[in-house]
Amino acid sequence: MAALRLLPGRARDFASSDYWERFFRERGGRAFEWYGEWQDLRASLGRYLRPRDSILVAGCGNSELSEQLYDEGYQDITNVDISEVVIKQMQERSAHLRPKMTYMVMDVLQMDFPDERFQVVLDKGTLDALLTDGEETTLSRAERMFAEISRVLQFGGRYLCVTLAQAHVSKMAIEYFSREGWMVRIHQVSGDKAGTSEGEFALPIFVYVMTKIRRVPGSALCILELCAEAQDKPIRFKSTEHLIEAVKEMQHYSLLRSQINKNPSSGTVSLDLCSKDTGQARYTLHVVHSLTVKASFDNKFAIFIVPQGRETEWLFGTDEGRKQLATCAGFWRLVTVALHRDQHYEGMEAIQAELSEKVMELAPPGLPAGQQVPFLSVGGDIGIRTIQHRGTSPLSGEYVIEDVKGDGGHCFRRLIFLSNRNVVQSEARLSFRSSHKGELRCGEDEMGVTLLQGNEALPRNKKHKKKKKTASINSAEPAAEPAAVPAGQSIDKTYLCCAHHRAMIAGLCLLKNPEHLPASSSYDAIMFDVDSKDSALGMSCPPPDFVEKSFLQKVRTLLKKEGLFILNLVCRDTQLHDTVLATLRETFPLLYVRRIEGEVNEILFCQQQAKHKLPPAELRDTAQILEKALRQPGQAWDATYVLADVLEAVKLL
Structure with a gap:
């Protein structure tokens, strides 16, 4: 707690010599390690230091970094700091142990050294202490430091x-040195080692490596590179803006990791991993x-690969579904991985x-080194x-029509608007049925997953097999190469993919004679399932004009008189x-209302004669009559669609 009391009330005080005099006087001889010790920074700094280098440590403070470098053989080290107190402390500490070490009171904005005196200038936290904000006077001070x-x-x-x-x-740093024609390379220090001697930072620590090279006359080329954690080969960038943005993304990723570990109950954390090439x-x-x-240790962490095309399913595409998946699989933390369209994948x-x-x-802290993660x-x-077709709609923008293998090995043809790429706009089941028997069922009583090692499916891990009335994933033998869905397959017209469409059709049972729907200038039933393009309204179906009183009166x-108006309502705004x-x-x-489990959709059944209310028993009888009328002799019928079951959840409002 003593360190907290030493922190200044304003960030700009970090640039004040008076503040640092007081800080080191009150701190005494105890070292304060801004951003870690030499052992934490060795992997990033060591490759840019040679024992014969003449090294200037700018703003040394009372860090032990110089002493640790000296003890490892880097003995041509000159340390400068604006604080007389800390320089005296450091001179006394190293006088006998490190006779070649030099300490000097000096302002890094105006140093007394001759031109081209050093091969390395090492700065640990000094720039951050000096450049506390983006004000013009502060930027000017930083520019003087860079010039020196x-x-x-x-x-x-x-x-x-x-x-x-x-x-x-x-x-400031990237733009200044790139403008001067220097080579700029940035390393991220391992997230496990970022922090001070008093604690850890949520943000990652970086090492900026600015190499002074002679500017070639007429050349605008500047080398800009970034090395992530444990990454030997740097990524090269074409502009300072792109490099700055990449650093921000790494910081955001580090904050996400910190959030996950400190507060796992805060909800799902999501992020995209991008291709290095594109x-x-x-x-x-x-997560x-x-x-x-x-x-x-055995069930703390696992990764779940969602097969292509199945990322829109409730179990994989919603927070509630993914939590249930983690529970059923028996893991405390589960990372689900969805594969993007327009990307090529060689295999598992x-x-x-x-x-x-x-x-x-993204593994939980404390996971033993070498722990096998499934x-x-x-x-x-x-x-x-x-992908069967691509196009652009003037109303909805880019869209794709694609075939995917879904639940039960069936193949589906889907329409996806890329403005909302994880939502299936419409879907039909193809008559083709894959011979692959892996399937996903909800409401079963057994849980099993396929455990992958390399590209093989190993036997199910028995200790994760649990009796639960929850989602079930049945393991299967690994397929060789997934075959493409054959072109020209017919559509299974008996199958309704969307739960709200099933509810809308079931609602026809509210009619007096649902099996007879003759054509007429007045209608027995009118259905609305219309998408709204204004995402700011809080109601994505239907557009507001479709539920205005004047419009509804025209529908009526x-x-x-005994007719039925059926509306799919998707509204997140309570008011x-x-x-x-x-x-x-x-x-x-x-x-009447029929809410769709696991979705925002609710189907509203509207009639203009209250006396036409059907009792439950009569409703079940009517459902059987309609279902019999819909089944056509000699044609397929989707046995999973039982009208009476759908109607059980219909409530009177």
Whole structure:
């Protein structure tokens, strides 16, 4: 707690010599390690230091970094600091143990050294202490510091800056040195080692490596590179803006990791992993916790690969579904991985190799080194996604029509608007049925997953087999190569993919004679399932004009007296939802609702004669009559669609 009392009331005080005099006087001889010790920074700094280098430590403070470097053989070290108190302390500490070490009171904005005196300038936290904000006077001070560093460095020399890389610091440093024609390379220090001697930072620590090279006349080329954690090969960027943005993304990722570990009950954390080559999103990761699972080393963490095309299913595409998936699989923390369209994947083994390093960064703290973390999936392959058509709608923008392998090995043809790429706009089941038997069922009493190692599906892990009335994933033998869905397959017209469509059709049972729907100038039934394009309204179906009282009255005039108006309502705004229901009640005296489990959709059945209310027993009889009328002899029928079952959840409002 003593360190907290030493912190200044204003950030700008970090740049004050009076503040640092007081800080080191009150701190005494105890070292304060801004941003970690030498052992934490060795992997990033060590490759840019040679024992023969003449090193200037700018703003040394009472850090032990210089002493640790000296003891490892880097003995040509000059330390400067603006505080007389700390320089005296450090001189006394090293006088006998490190006779070649030099300490000097000096302002880094105006140093007394001759030009090109050093091969390395090492700065751990000094730039951050000086550049506390983006004000013009502060930026001017930082520019003076950079100019002095440039002056005292030899050509080929390196300015090594250990920093938190806050936005204004990152922008100033990268733009200044790239403008001067220097080579700019940024390393992220391992997230496990970022912090001070008093605690850890939520933000990652970076090492900026600015190499002074001679500017080639007429050349605008500047080398800009970034090295992530444990990554040897740097990524090169074409502009300072792109490099600055990449640093921000790494900081955001580090904050997400911190949030996950500090507060696992805060909800699902989602992020995209992008292709290094194209910058396009390649994987979407969702980190979920099942707090009802008692965590041990064996079931603390797992990764679940969602086969292509199945990311829209409730179990994989909603927070509630993913939590249930984690519980059923028996893991405390589960990372689900969705594969993006327009990306090529070689197979499960290649995906695991590509993801292993990154997903392990999301592992819970305390996981033993070398702990085997399982990759799970439905079956042993990555699924099928075949794009059949692309286009652009003037109303909805870009869209794709694609075939995917879904639940039960069936193949589906889907329409997806890319403005909302994880929502299936419409879907039909193809008559083709895959021979692959991996399937996903909800409401079963057994849980099993396919445990993957390389590209093979191993036997189900028996200790995760549990009796539960929850989601069930049945393991299957690994498929060889997933085959493309054959072109020209017919549509299974007996199957309704959307739960709300099933409810709308079942609602026809509310009619007096649902098996007879003759054509007429007035209608027995009118259905609305209309998408709204205004995402800011809080109601995505239907557009507001379709539920205005004047419009609903026109709908009523088109219905027979015993007719039925069926509306798919998707409204997240509570106040707007209540307003729509009130308007419907004013227009239609009899109002039923069928809410769709796991979705926002609710189907409203509206009639203009309250006396036409059907009792439950009569409703079941009517359902059987309608279902018999819909079944046509000699044609297929979807046995999973039972009208009476759908109607059980219909409530009178």
